[in-house]
Amino acid sequence: MNNKPKIGVYVCHCGVNISKMVDVDAVTEFASHLPNVKVVRNYSYMCSDPGQLLMREDIKNEGLNRVVVASCSPRMHEMTFRKTLAAAGLNPYFLEMANIREQCSWVHEDREDATGKAKKIVSSAVAKVRLLEALYESEVNVEPATLIIGAGIAGIQAALDIANAGFKVYLVEKSPSVGGKMSQLDKTFPTLDCSACILTPKMVDVAAHPNIELMTYSKVEEITGYVGNFQVKVRKKARYVDMDKCTSCGVCAEECRLAGRIPSEFNENMGKRSAIYLPFPQAVPAKYTIDPERCLFLTRGKCGKSPKCVDACLAGAVNFEQQDEIAEFKVGTVIVATGYDVFDAAKKPEYGYAEYENVITGLELERLVSASGPTGGDILIGKGENAFVPKEIAFIKCVGSRDKSVGNEYCSRVCCMYTAKLAHLVGEKIPDANVRVYYMDVRAFGKGFEEFYDRVRREGVRYIRGNPSEIFKRGDKLVVKVEDTLTATPLEDEVDLVVLAVGLEPRKDVREVIDLLRLSQSSDKFFLEAHPKLAPVDTATDGVFLAGCAQGPKDIPDTVAQAKGAASSALVLLSSGKVKIGAQISFVNEATCRGCGYCVDICPYGAIELVEINRMGNILSVARVNDALCKGCGACAAGCLSGSVQQRSFMDRQILPQIAVLGVMR
Amino acid sequence: MNTEIQSFIQKYDLLGCIQCGRCTGGCPVTVRTSLNVRRFVYNALDENMLDDLAKLPEVWDCTACNTCAVRCPKGLKPVEVLIGLRNILVESGVVQPAVRDALESAFREGNPWKKSRATRSDWMDGLEVNIVEPGEKVENLIFVCCTIAYDPKVQVIAKNLVKVLNKSGVDYGFIGNDETCCASEVYNLGEVGEEGLFDMMVEDNTELLNSYDAARIVAISPHCYSAFKKQYPNLKAEVIHYTHLVKELLEDKKLELTKELPKKIVFHDPCFLGKQNNVFDEPRYILSQIPGAELVEFDRSKQRSLCCEGGGGKMWVETESRKERLAETRIGDAKDLGAGLVAVACPFCFLTMDDALKAKGFEEEMRVAEILEILGELID
């Protein structure tokens, strides 16, 4: 087949996208004189069925063995035409795209010049296509298991979907319980379902599912390998409590010498816990954990005569000898569902969050209105005897969102609605409260959101359009300094409680996950998806997917939808059991490689390593490409000092003639 | 569209504004004047209105405290819009005589106080002061500020700095009569036209300051400090405020406060030092080293400090309002705290706060003093 090249050139009008600026007939005529060109045609839409049919017929009837399509960017239709070639029985890699749209007709204004350039582009594609070689894609097996990092609602949902489809899931959660931020919420907008009521059953399901191996209080330490074949190492931190023995009766926590002395993370540090603790009543697994940073015995080696938890536990579950355990396993795919942190309101000192106990965040108010919260569901501000029920209450929206002064330009998407929800709940708990919401815009875009916003206003929550600038104290009152922009009235609004609708931010420990998986971040610092529209759950690393707020702020419905999307993408690989490895990848000529390792450093995918070979009794080190990891970016080939690394379809002897035709090389 | 006016919109990025109101919400003077800077930003979008807007008297109520700019969520600087409008008046020549005179004096004599350049160093009479010449090597080049140099009431600040410097033995030098206004207030009065007086003064001052072989320029006034830091892109030396230097001297034990001052002291943050340049700790550190003193804080302190209304050209244009001055509010707050001493670190704050103290009639139980003045009294 590889004897004499017989080239077909197909020039596309792309409607008028190309033909408006490029004289397609002239390009066709020009191409017909190029060496080895057997057939040239132009057509209104080469990518259409009739367009492709033209090519297939020519390949069969004229015996074409090389094809140039002069149309759009290869990113657009290279795959389309490769399939066309394959359907006609030709190796799909005997195709070269000449991009006369993005790189020509769209960017030029002079028809004559543009036509001249289109001719050059076509001639260089023809020069290259002659030299192309047949390539074959290979396949690797996919380990039928998934690692999910993070067990908030995103990780939980993805785990359940994949496990229900019959595949193994390793669900790794950093904290002692699954549930994430959703477990801290009281009710959920816009329907006001009780958050725990809809979440707890799913939490229980992940723990009980035969296909899910749940690892809480654990950390992924290392991920190596590639799509289909990731090798994972997880550290299961010592809880100092035997999970098999603990009955979660709670006597240990009651007896703990530090009972009621340690701020509870679950209650946003408003309530107190013991050193041995269950983060919250519905925690899954329902097993106690000893906080190694607080426990007297673990920090000082001594807790009275003997640790009270040990004495109290009838099941004998407390075990200070327990060690961290390392689990190692293989998975085919990975889902990152590590969620978010709320904006740290202290970064806006003008709101006095660090100074005033009656300036609180939305998440803190969630805990205050929750029956499982530190006040049993009463909105009580302040401690002990000084605690009071606020009457004049102001919400401030967009705290840490849409705000360049703190470096967050994006909208956090949930604060408008959670503010409406919390304003409603305040009204339920304190019927005579006067609630106002200071806002810049109200974004009620989701299903049922606008209706809910209407309802809350009609209940008497006042919406005042103005973004407060400052909070200070006057007597017992907080003064919110703000302008009512609709009446152009500067106000000093005196209130008892200010609730800051803090936005969502990437987690502070996000680096850990980036380092594990070489993930990229978008400008907002959330994880970057492969394509904002068409690949929203994929990442640049094959086999690694994103779900939930790790990818960007979103509410629970969107989080669940995305988790299901990520699960589905993972299942595509798991259920087919095989994954294709690209063909246009790099390879090393070991005979000339000097083993300098430059390509190893350059490769952004970690796909090249130095290996030792025995060449006639001499042990030499040479570069070797891992086909499954190589993405065909070509950086190594461009960087190689001796020309030993080459990329298939882009080898020096293929692209240098292509460039030479352009007249830039003598 | 008129290209000149289009550039007003572009220059101040007016199209970036979402009218959220945080600027007016935070504006300290709204409690006593009708200034609403958000509306100026909005109305300035209409090219035909600029001249009319510039004539509104509240354009001159702005103190240039910059709270609106520091907090704007979209990165605009509403204060600059007001200064841009002042520029329209200044350029057209219809401006209050006091403003006109101040600008003219800055141009002719290098100070906005209508004083002769030749008398700039008169405050040094009778003091042992190191003066340095261009080319000379000096660790700390001191920049005095026009108000401190000429206003007899404020000169104590400079005099006490000399005392502190001599006592500590640190390497320093003053510029003398060649020192020229930093132009911060020239800018705020509206001389912001292209290649106008402000640009010219920045250029000349840069040349002058760069002619010394100085490691650091030490500004006494936060207004000069802020200007040098933010509006002088080509200075060679590092710019610091005197509180940075004095903190170093105290830490290195080059300066020791021996006398006691058994008083409750409250520090009032200058906008140009605190809010605008985030210097909060140095003045507090210095005051905390005073033997016998107890440091208290205003509720509205640091980033939330209340402006004294001394900046933004307010030394030359009085705000028409019967409502209490902000400096008086501040003095009232200090009284409620039981403070015996209100410490300031800026010549303008010193003037406004001291006036307010007298207006309130609290001279008996309270005093306003600049930090250097306090230090001068605590060393021999």
Ligand SMILES: Cc1cc2nc3c(=O)[nH]c(=O)nc-3n(C[C@H](O)[C@H](O)[C@H](O)COP(=O)(O)OP(=O)(O)OC[C@H]3O[C@@H](n4cnc5c(N)ncnc54)[C@H](O)[C@@H]3O)c2cc1C
């Ligand atoms: C105040 C407030 C109120 C809200 N109210 C509502 C509402 O009423 N309705 C609604 O729809 N949405 C609401 N939301 C949004 C809701 O919280 C999110 O949509 C949802 O929690 C996102 O879930 P997630 O799983 O993506 O992230 P998360 O809930 O943050 O879960 C992430 C999980 O991953 C774990 N993790 C993180 N890093 C690692 C790691 N390296 N290794 C292992 N585990 C890790 C975390 O511990 C956590 O368990 C509200 C948000 C706030 C702030």
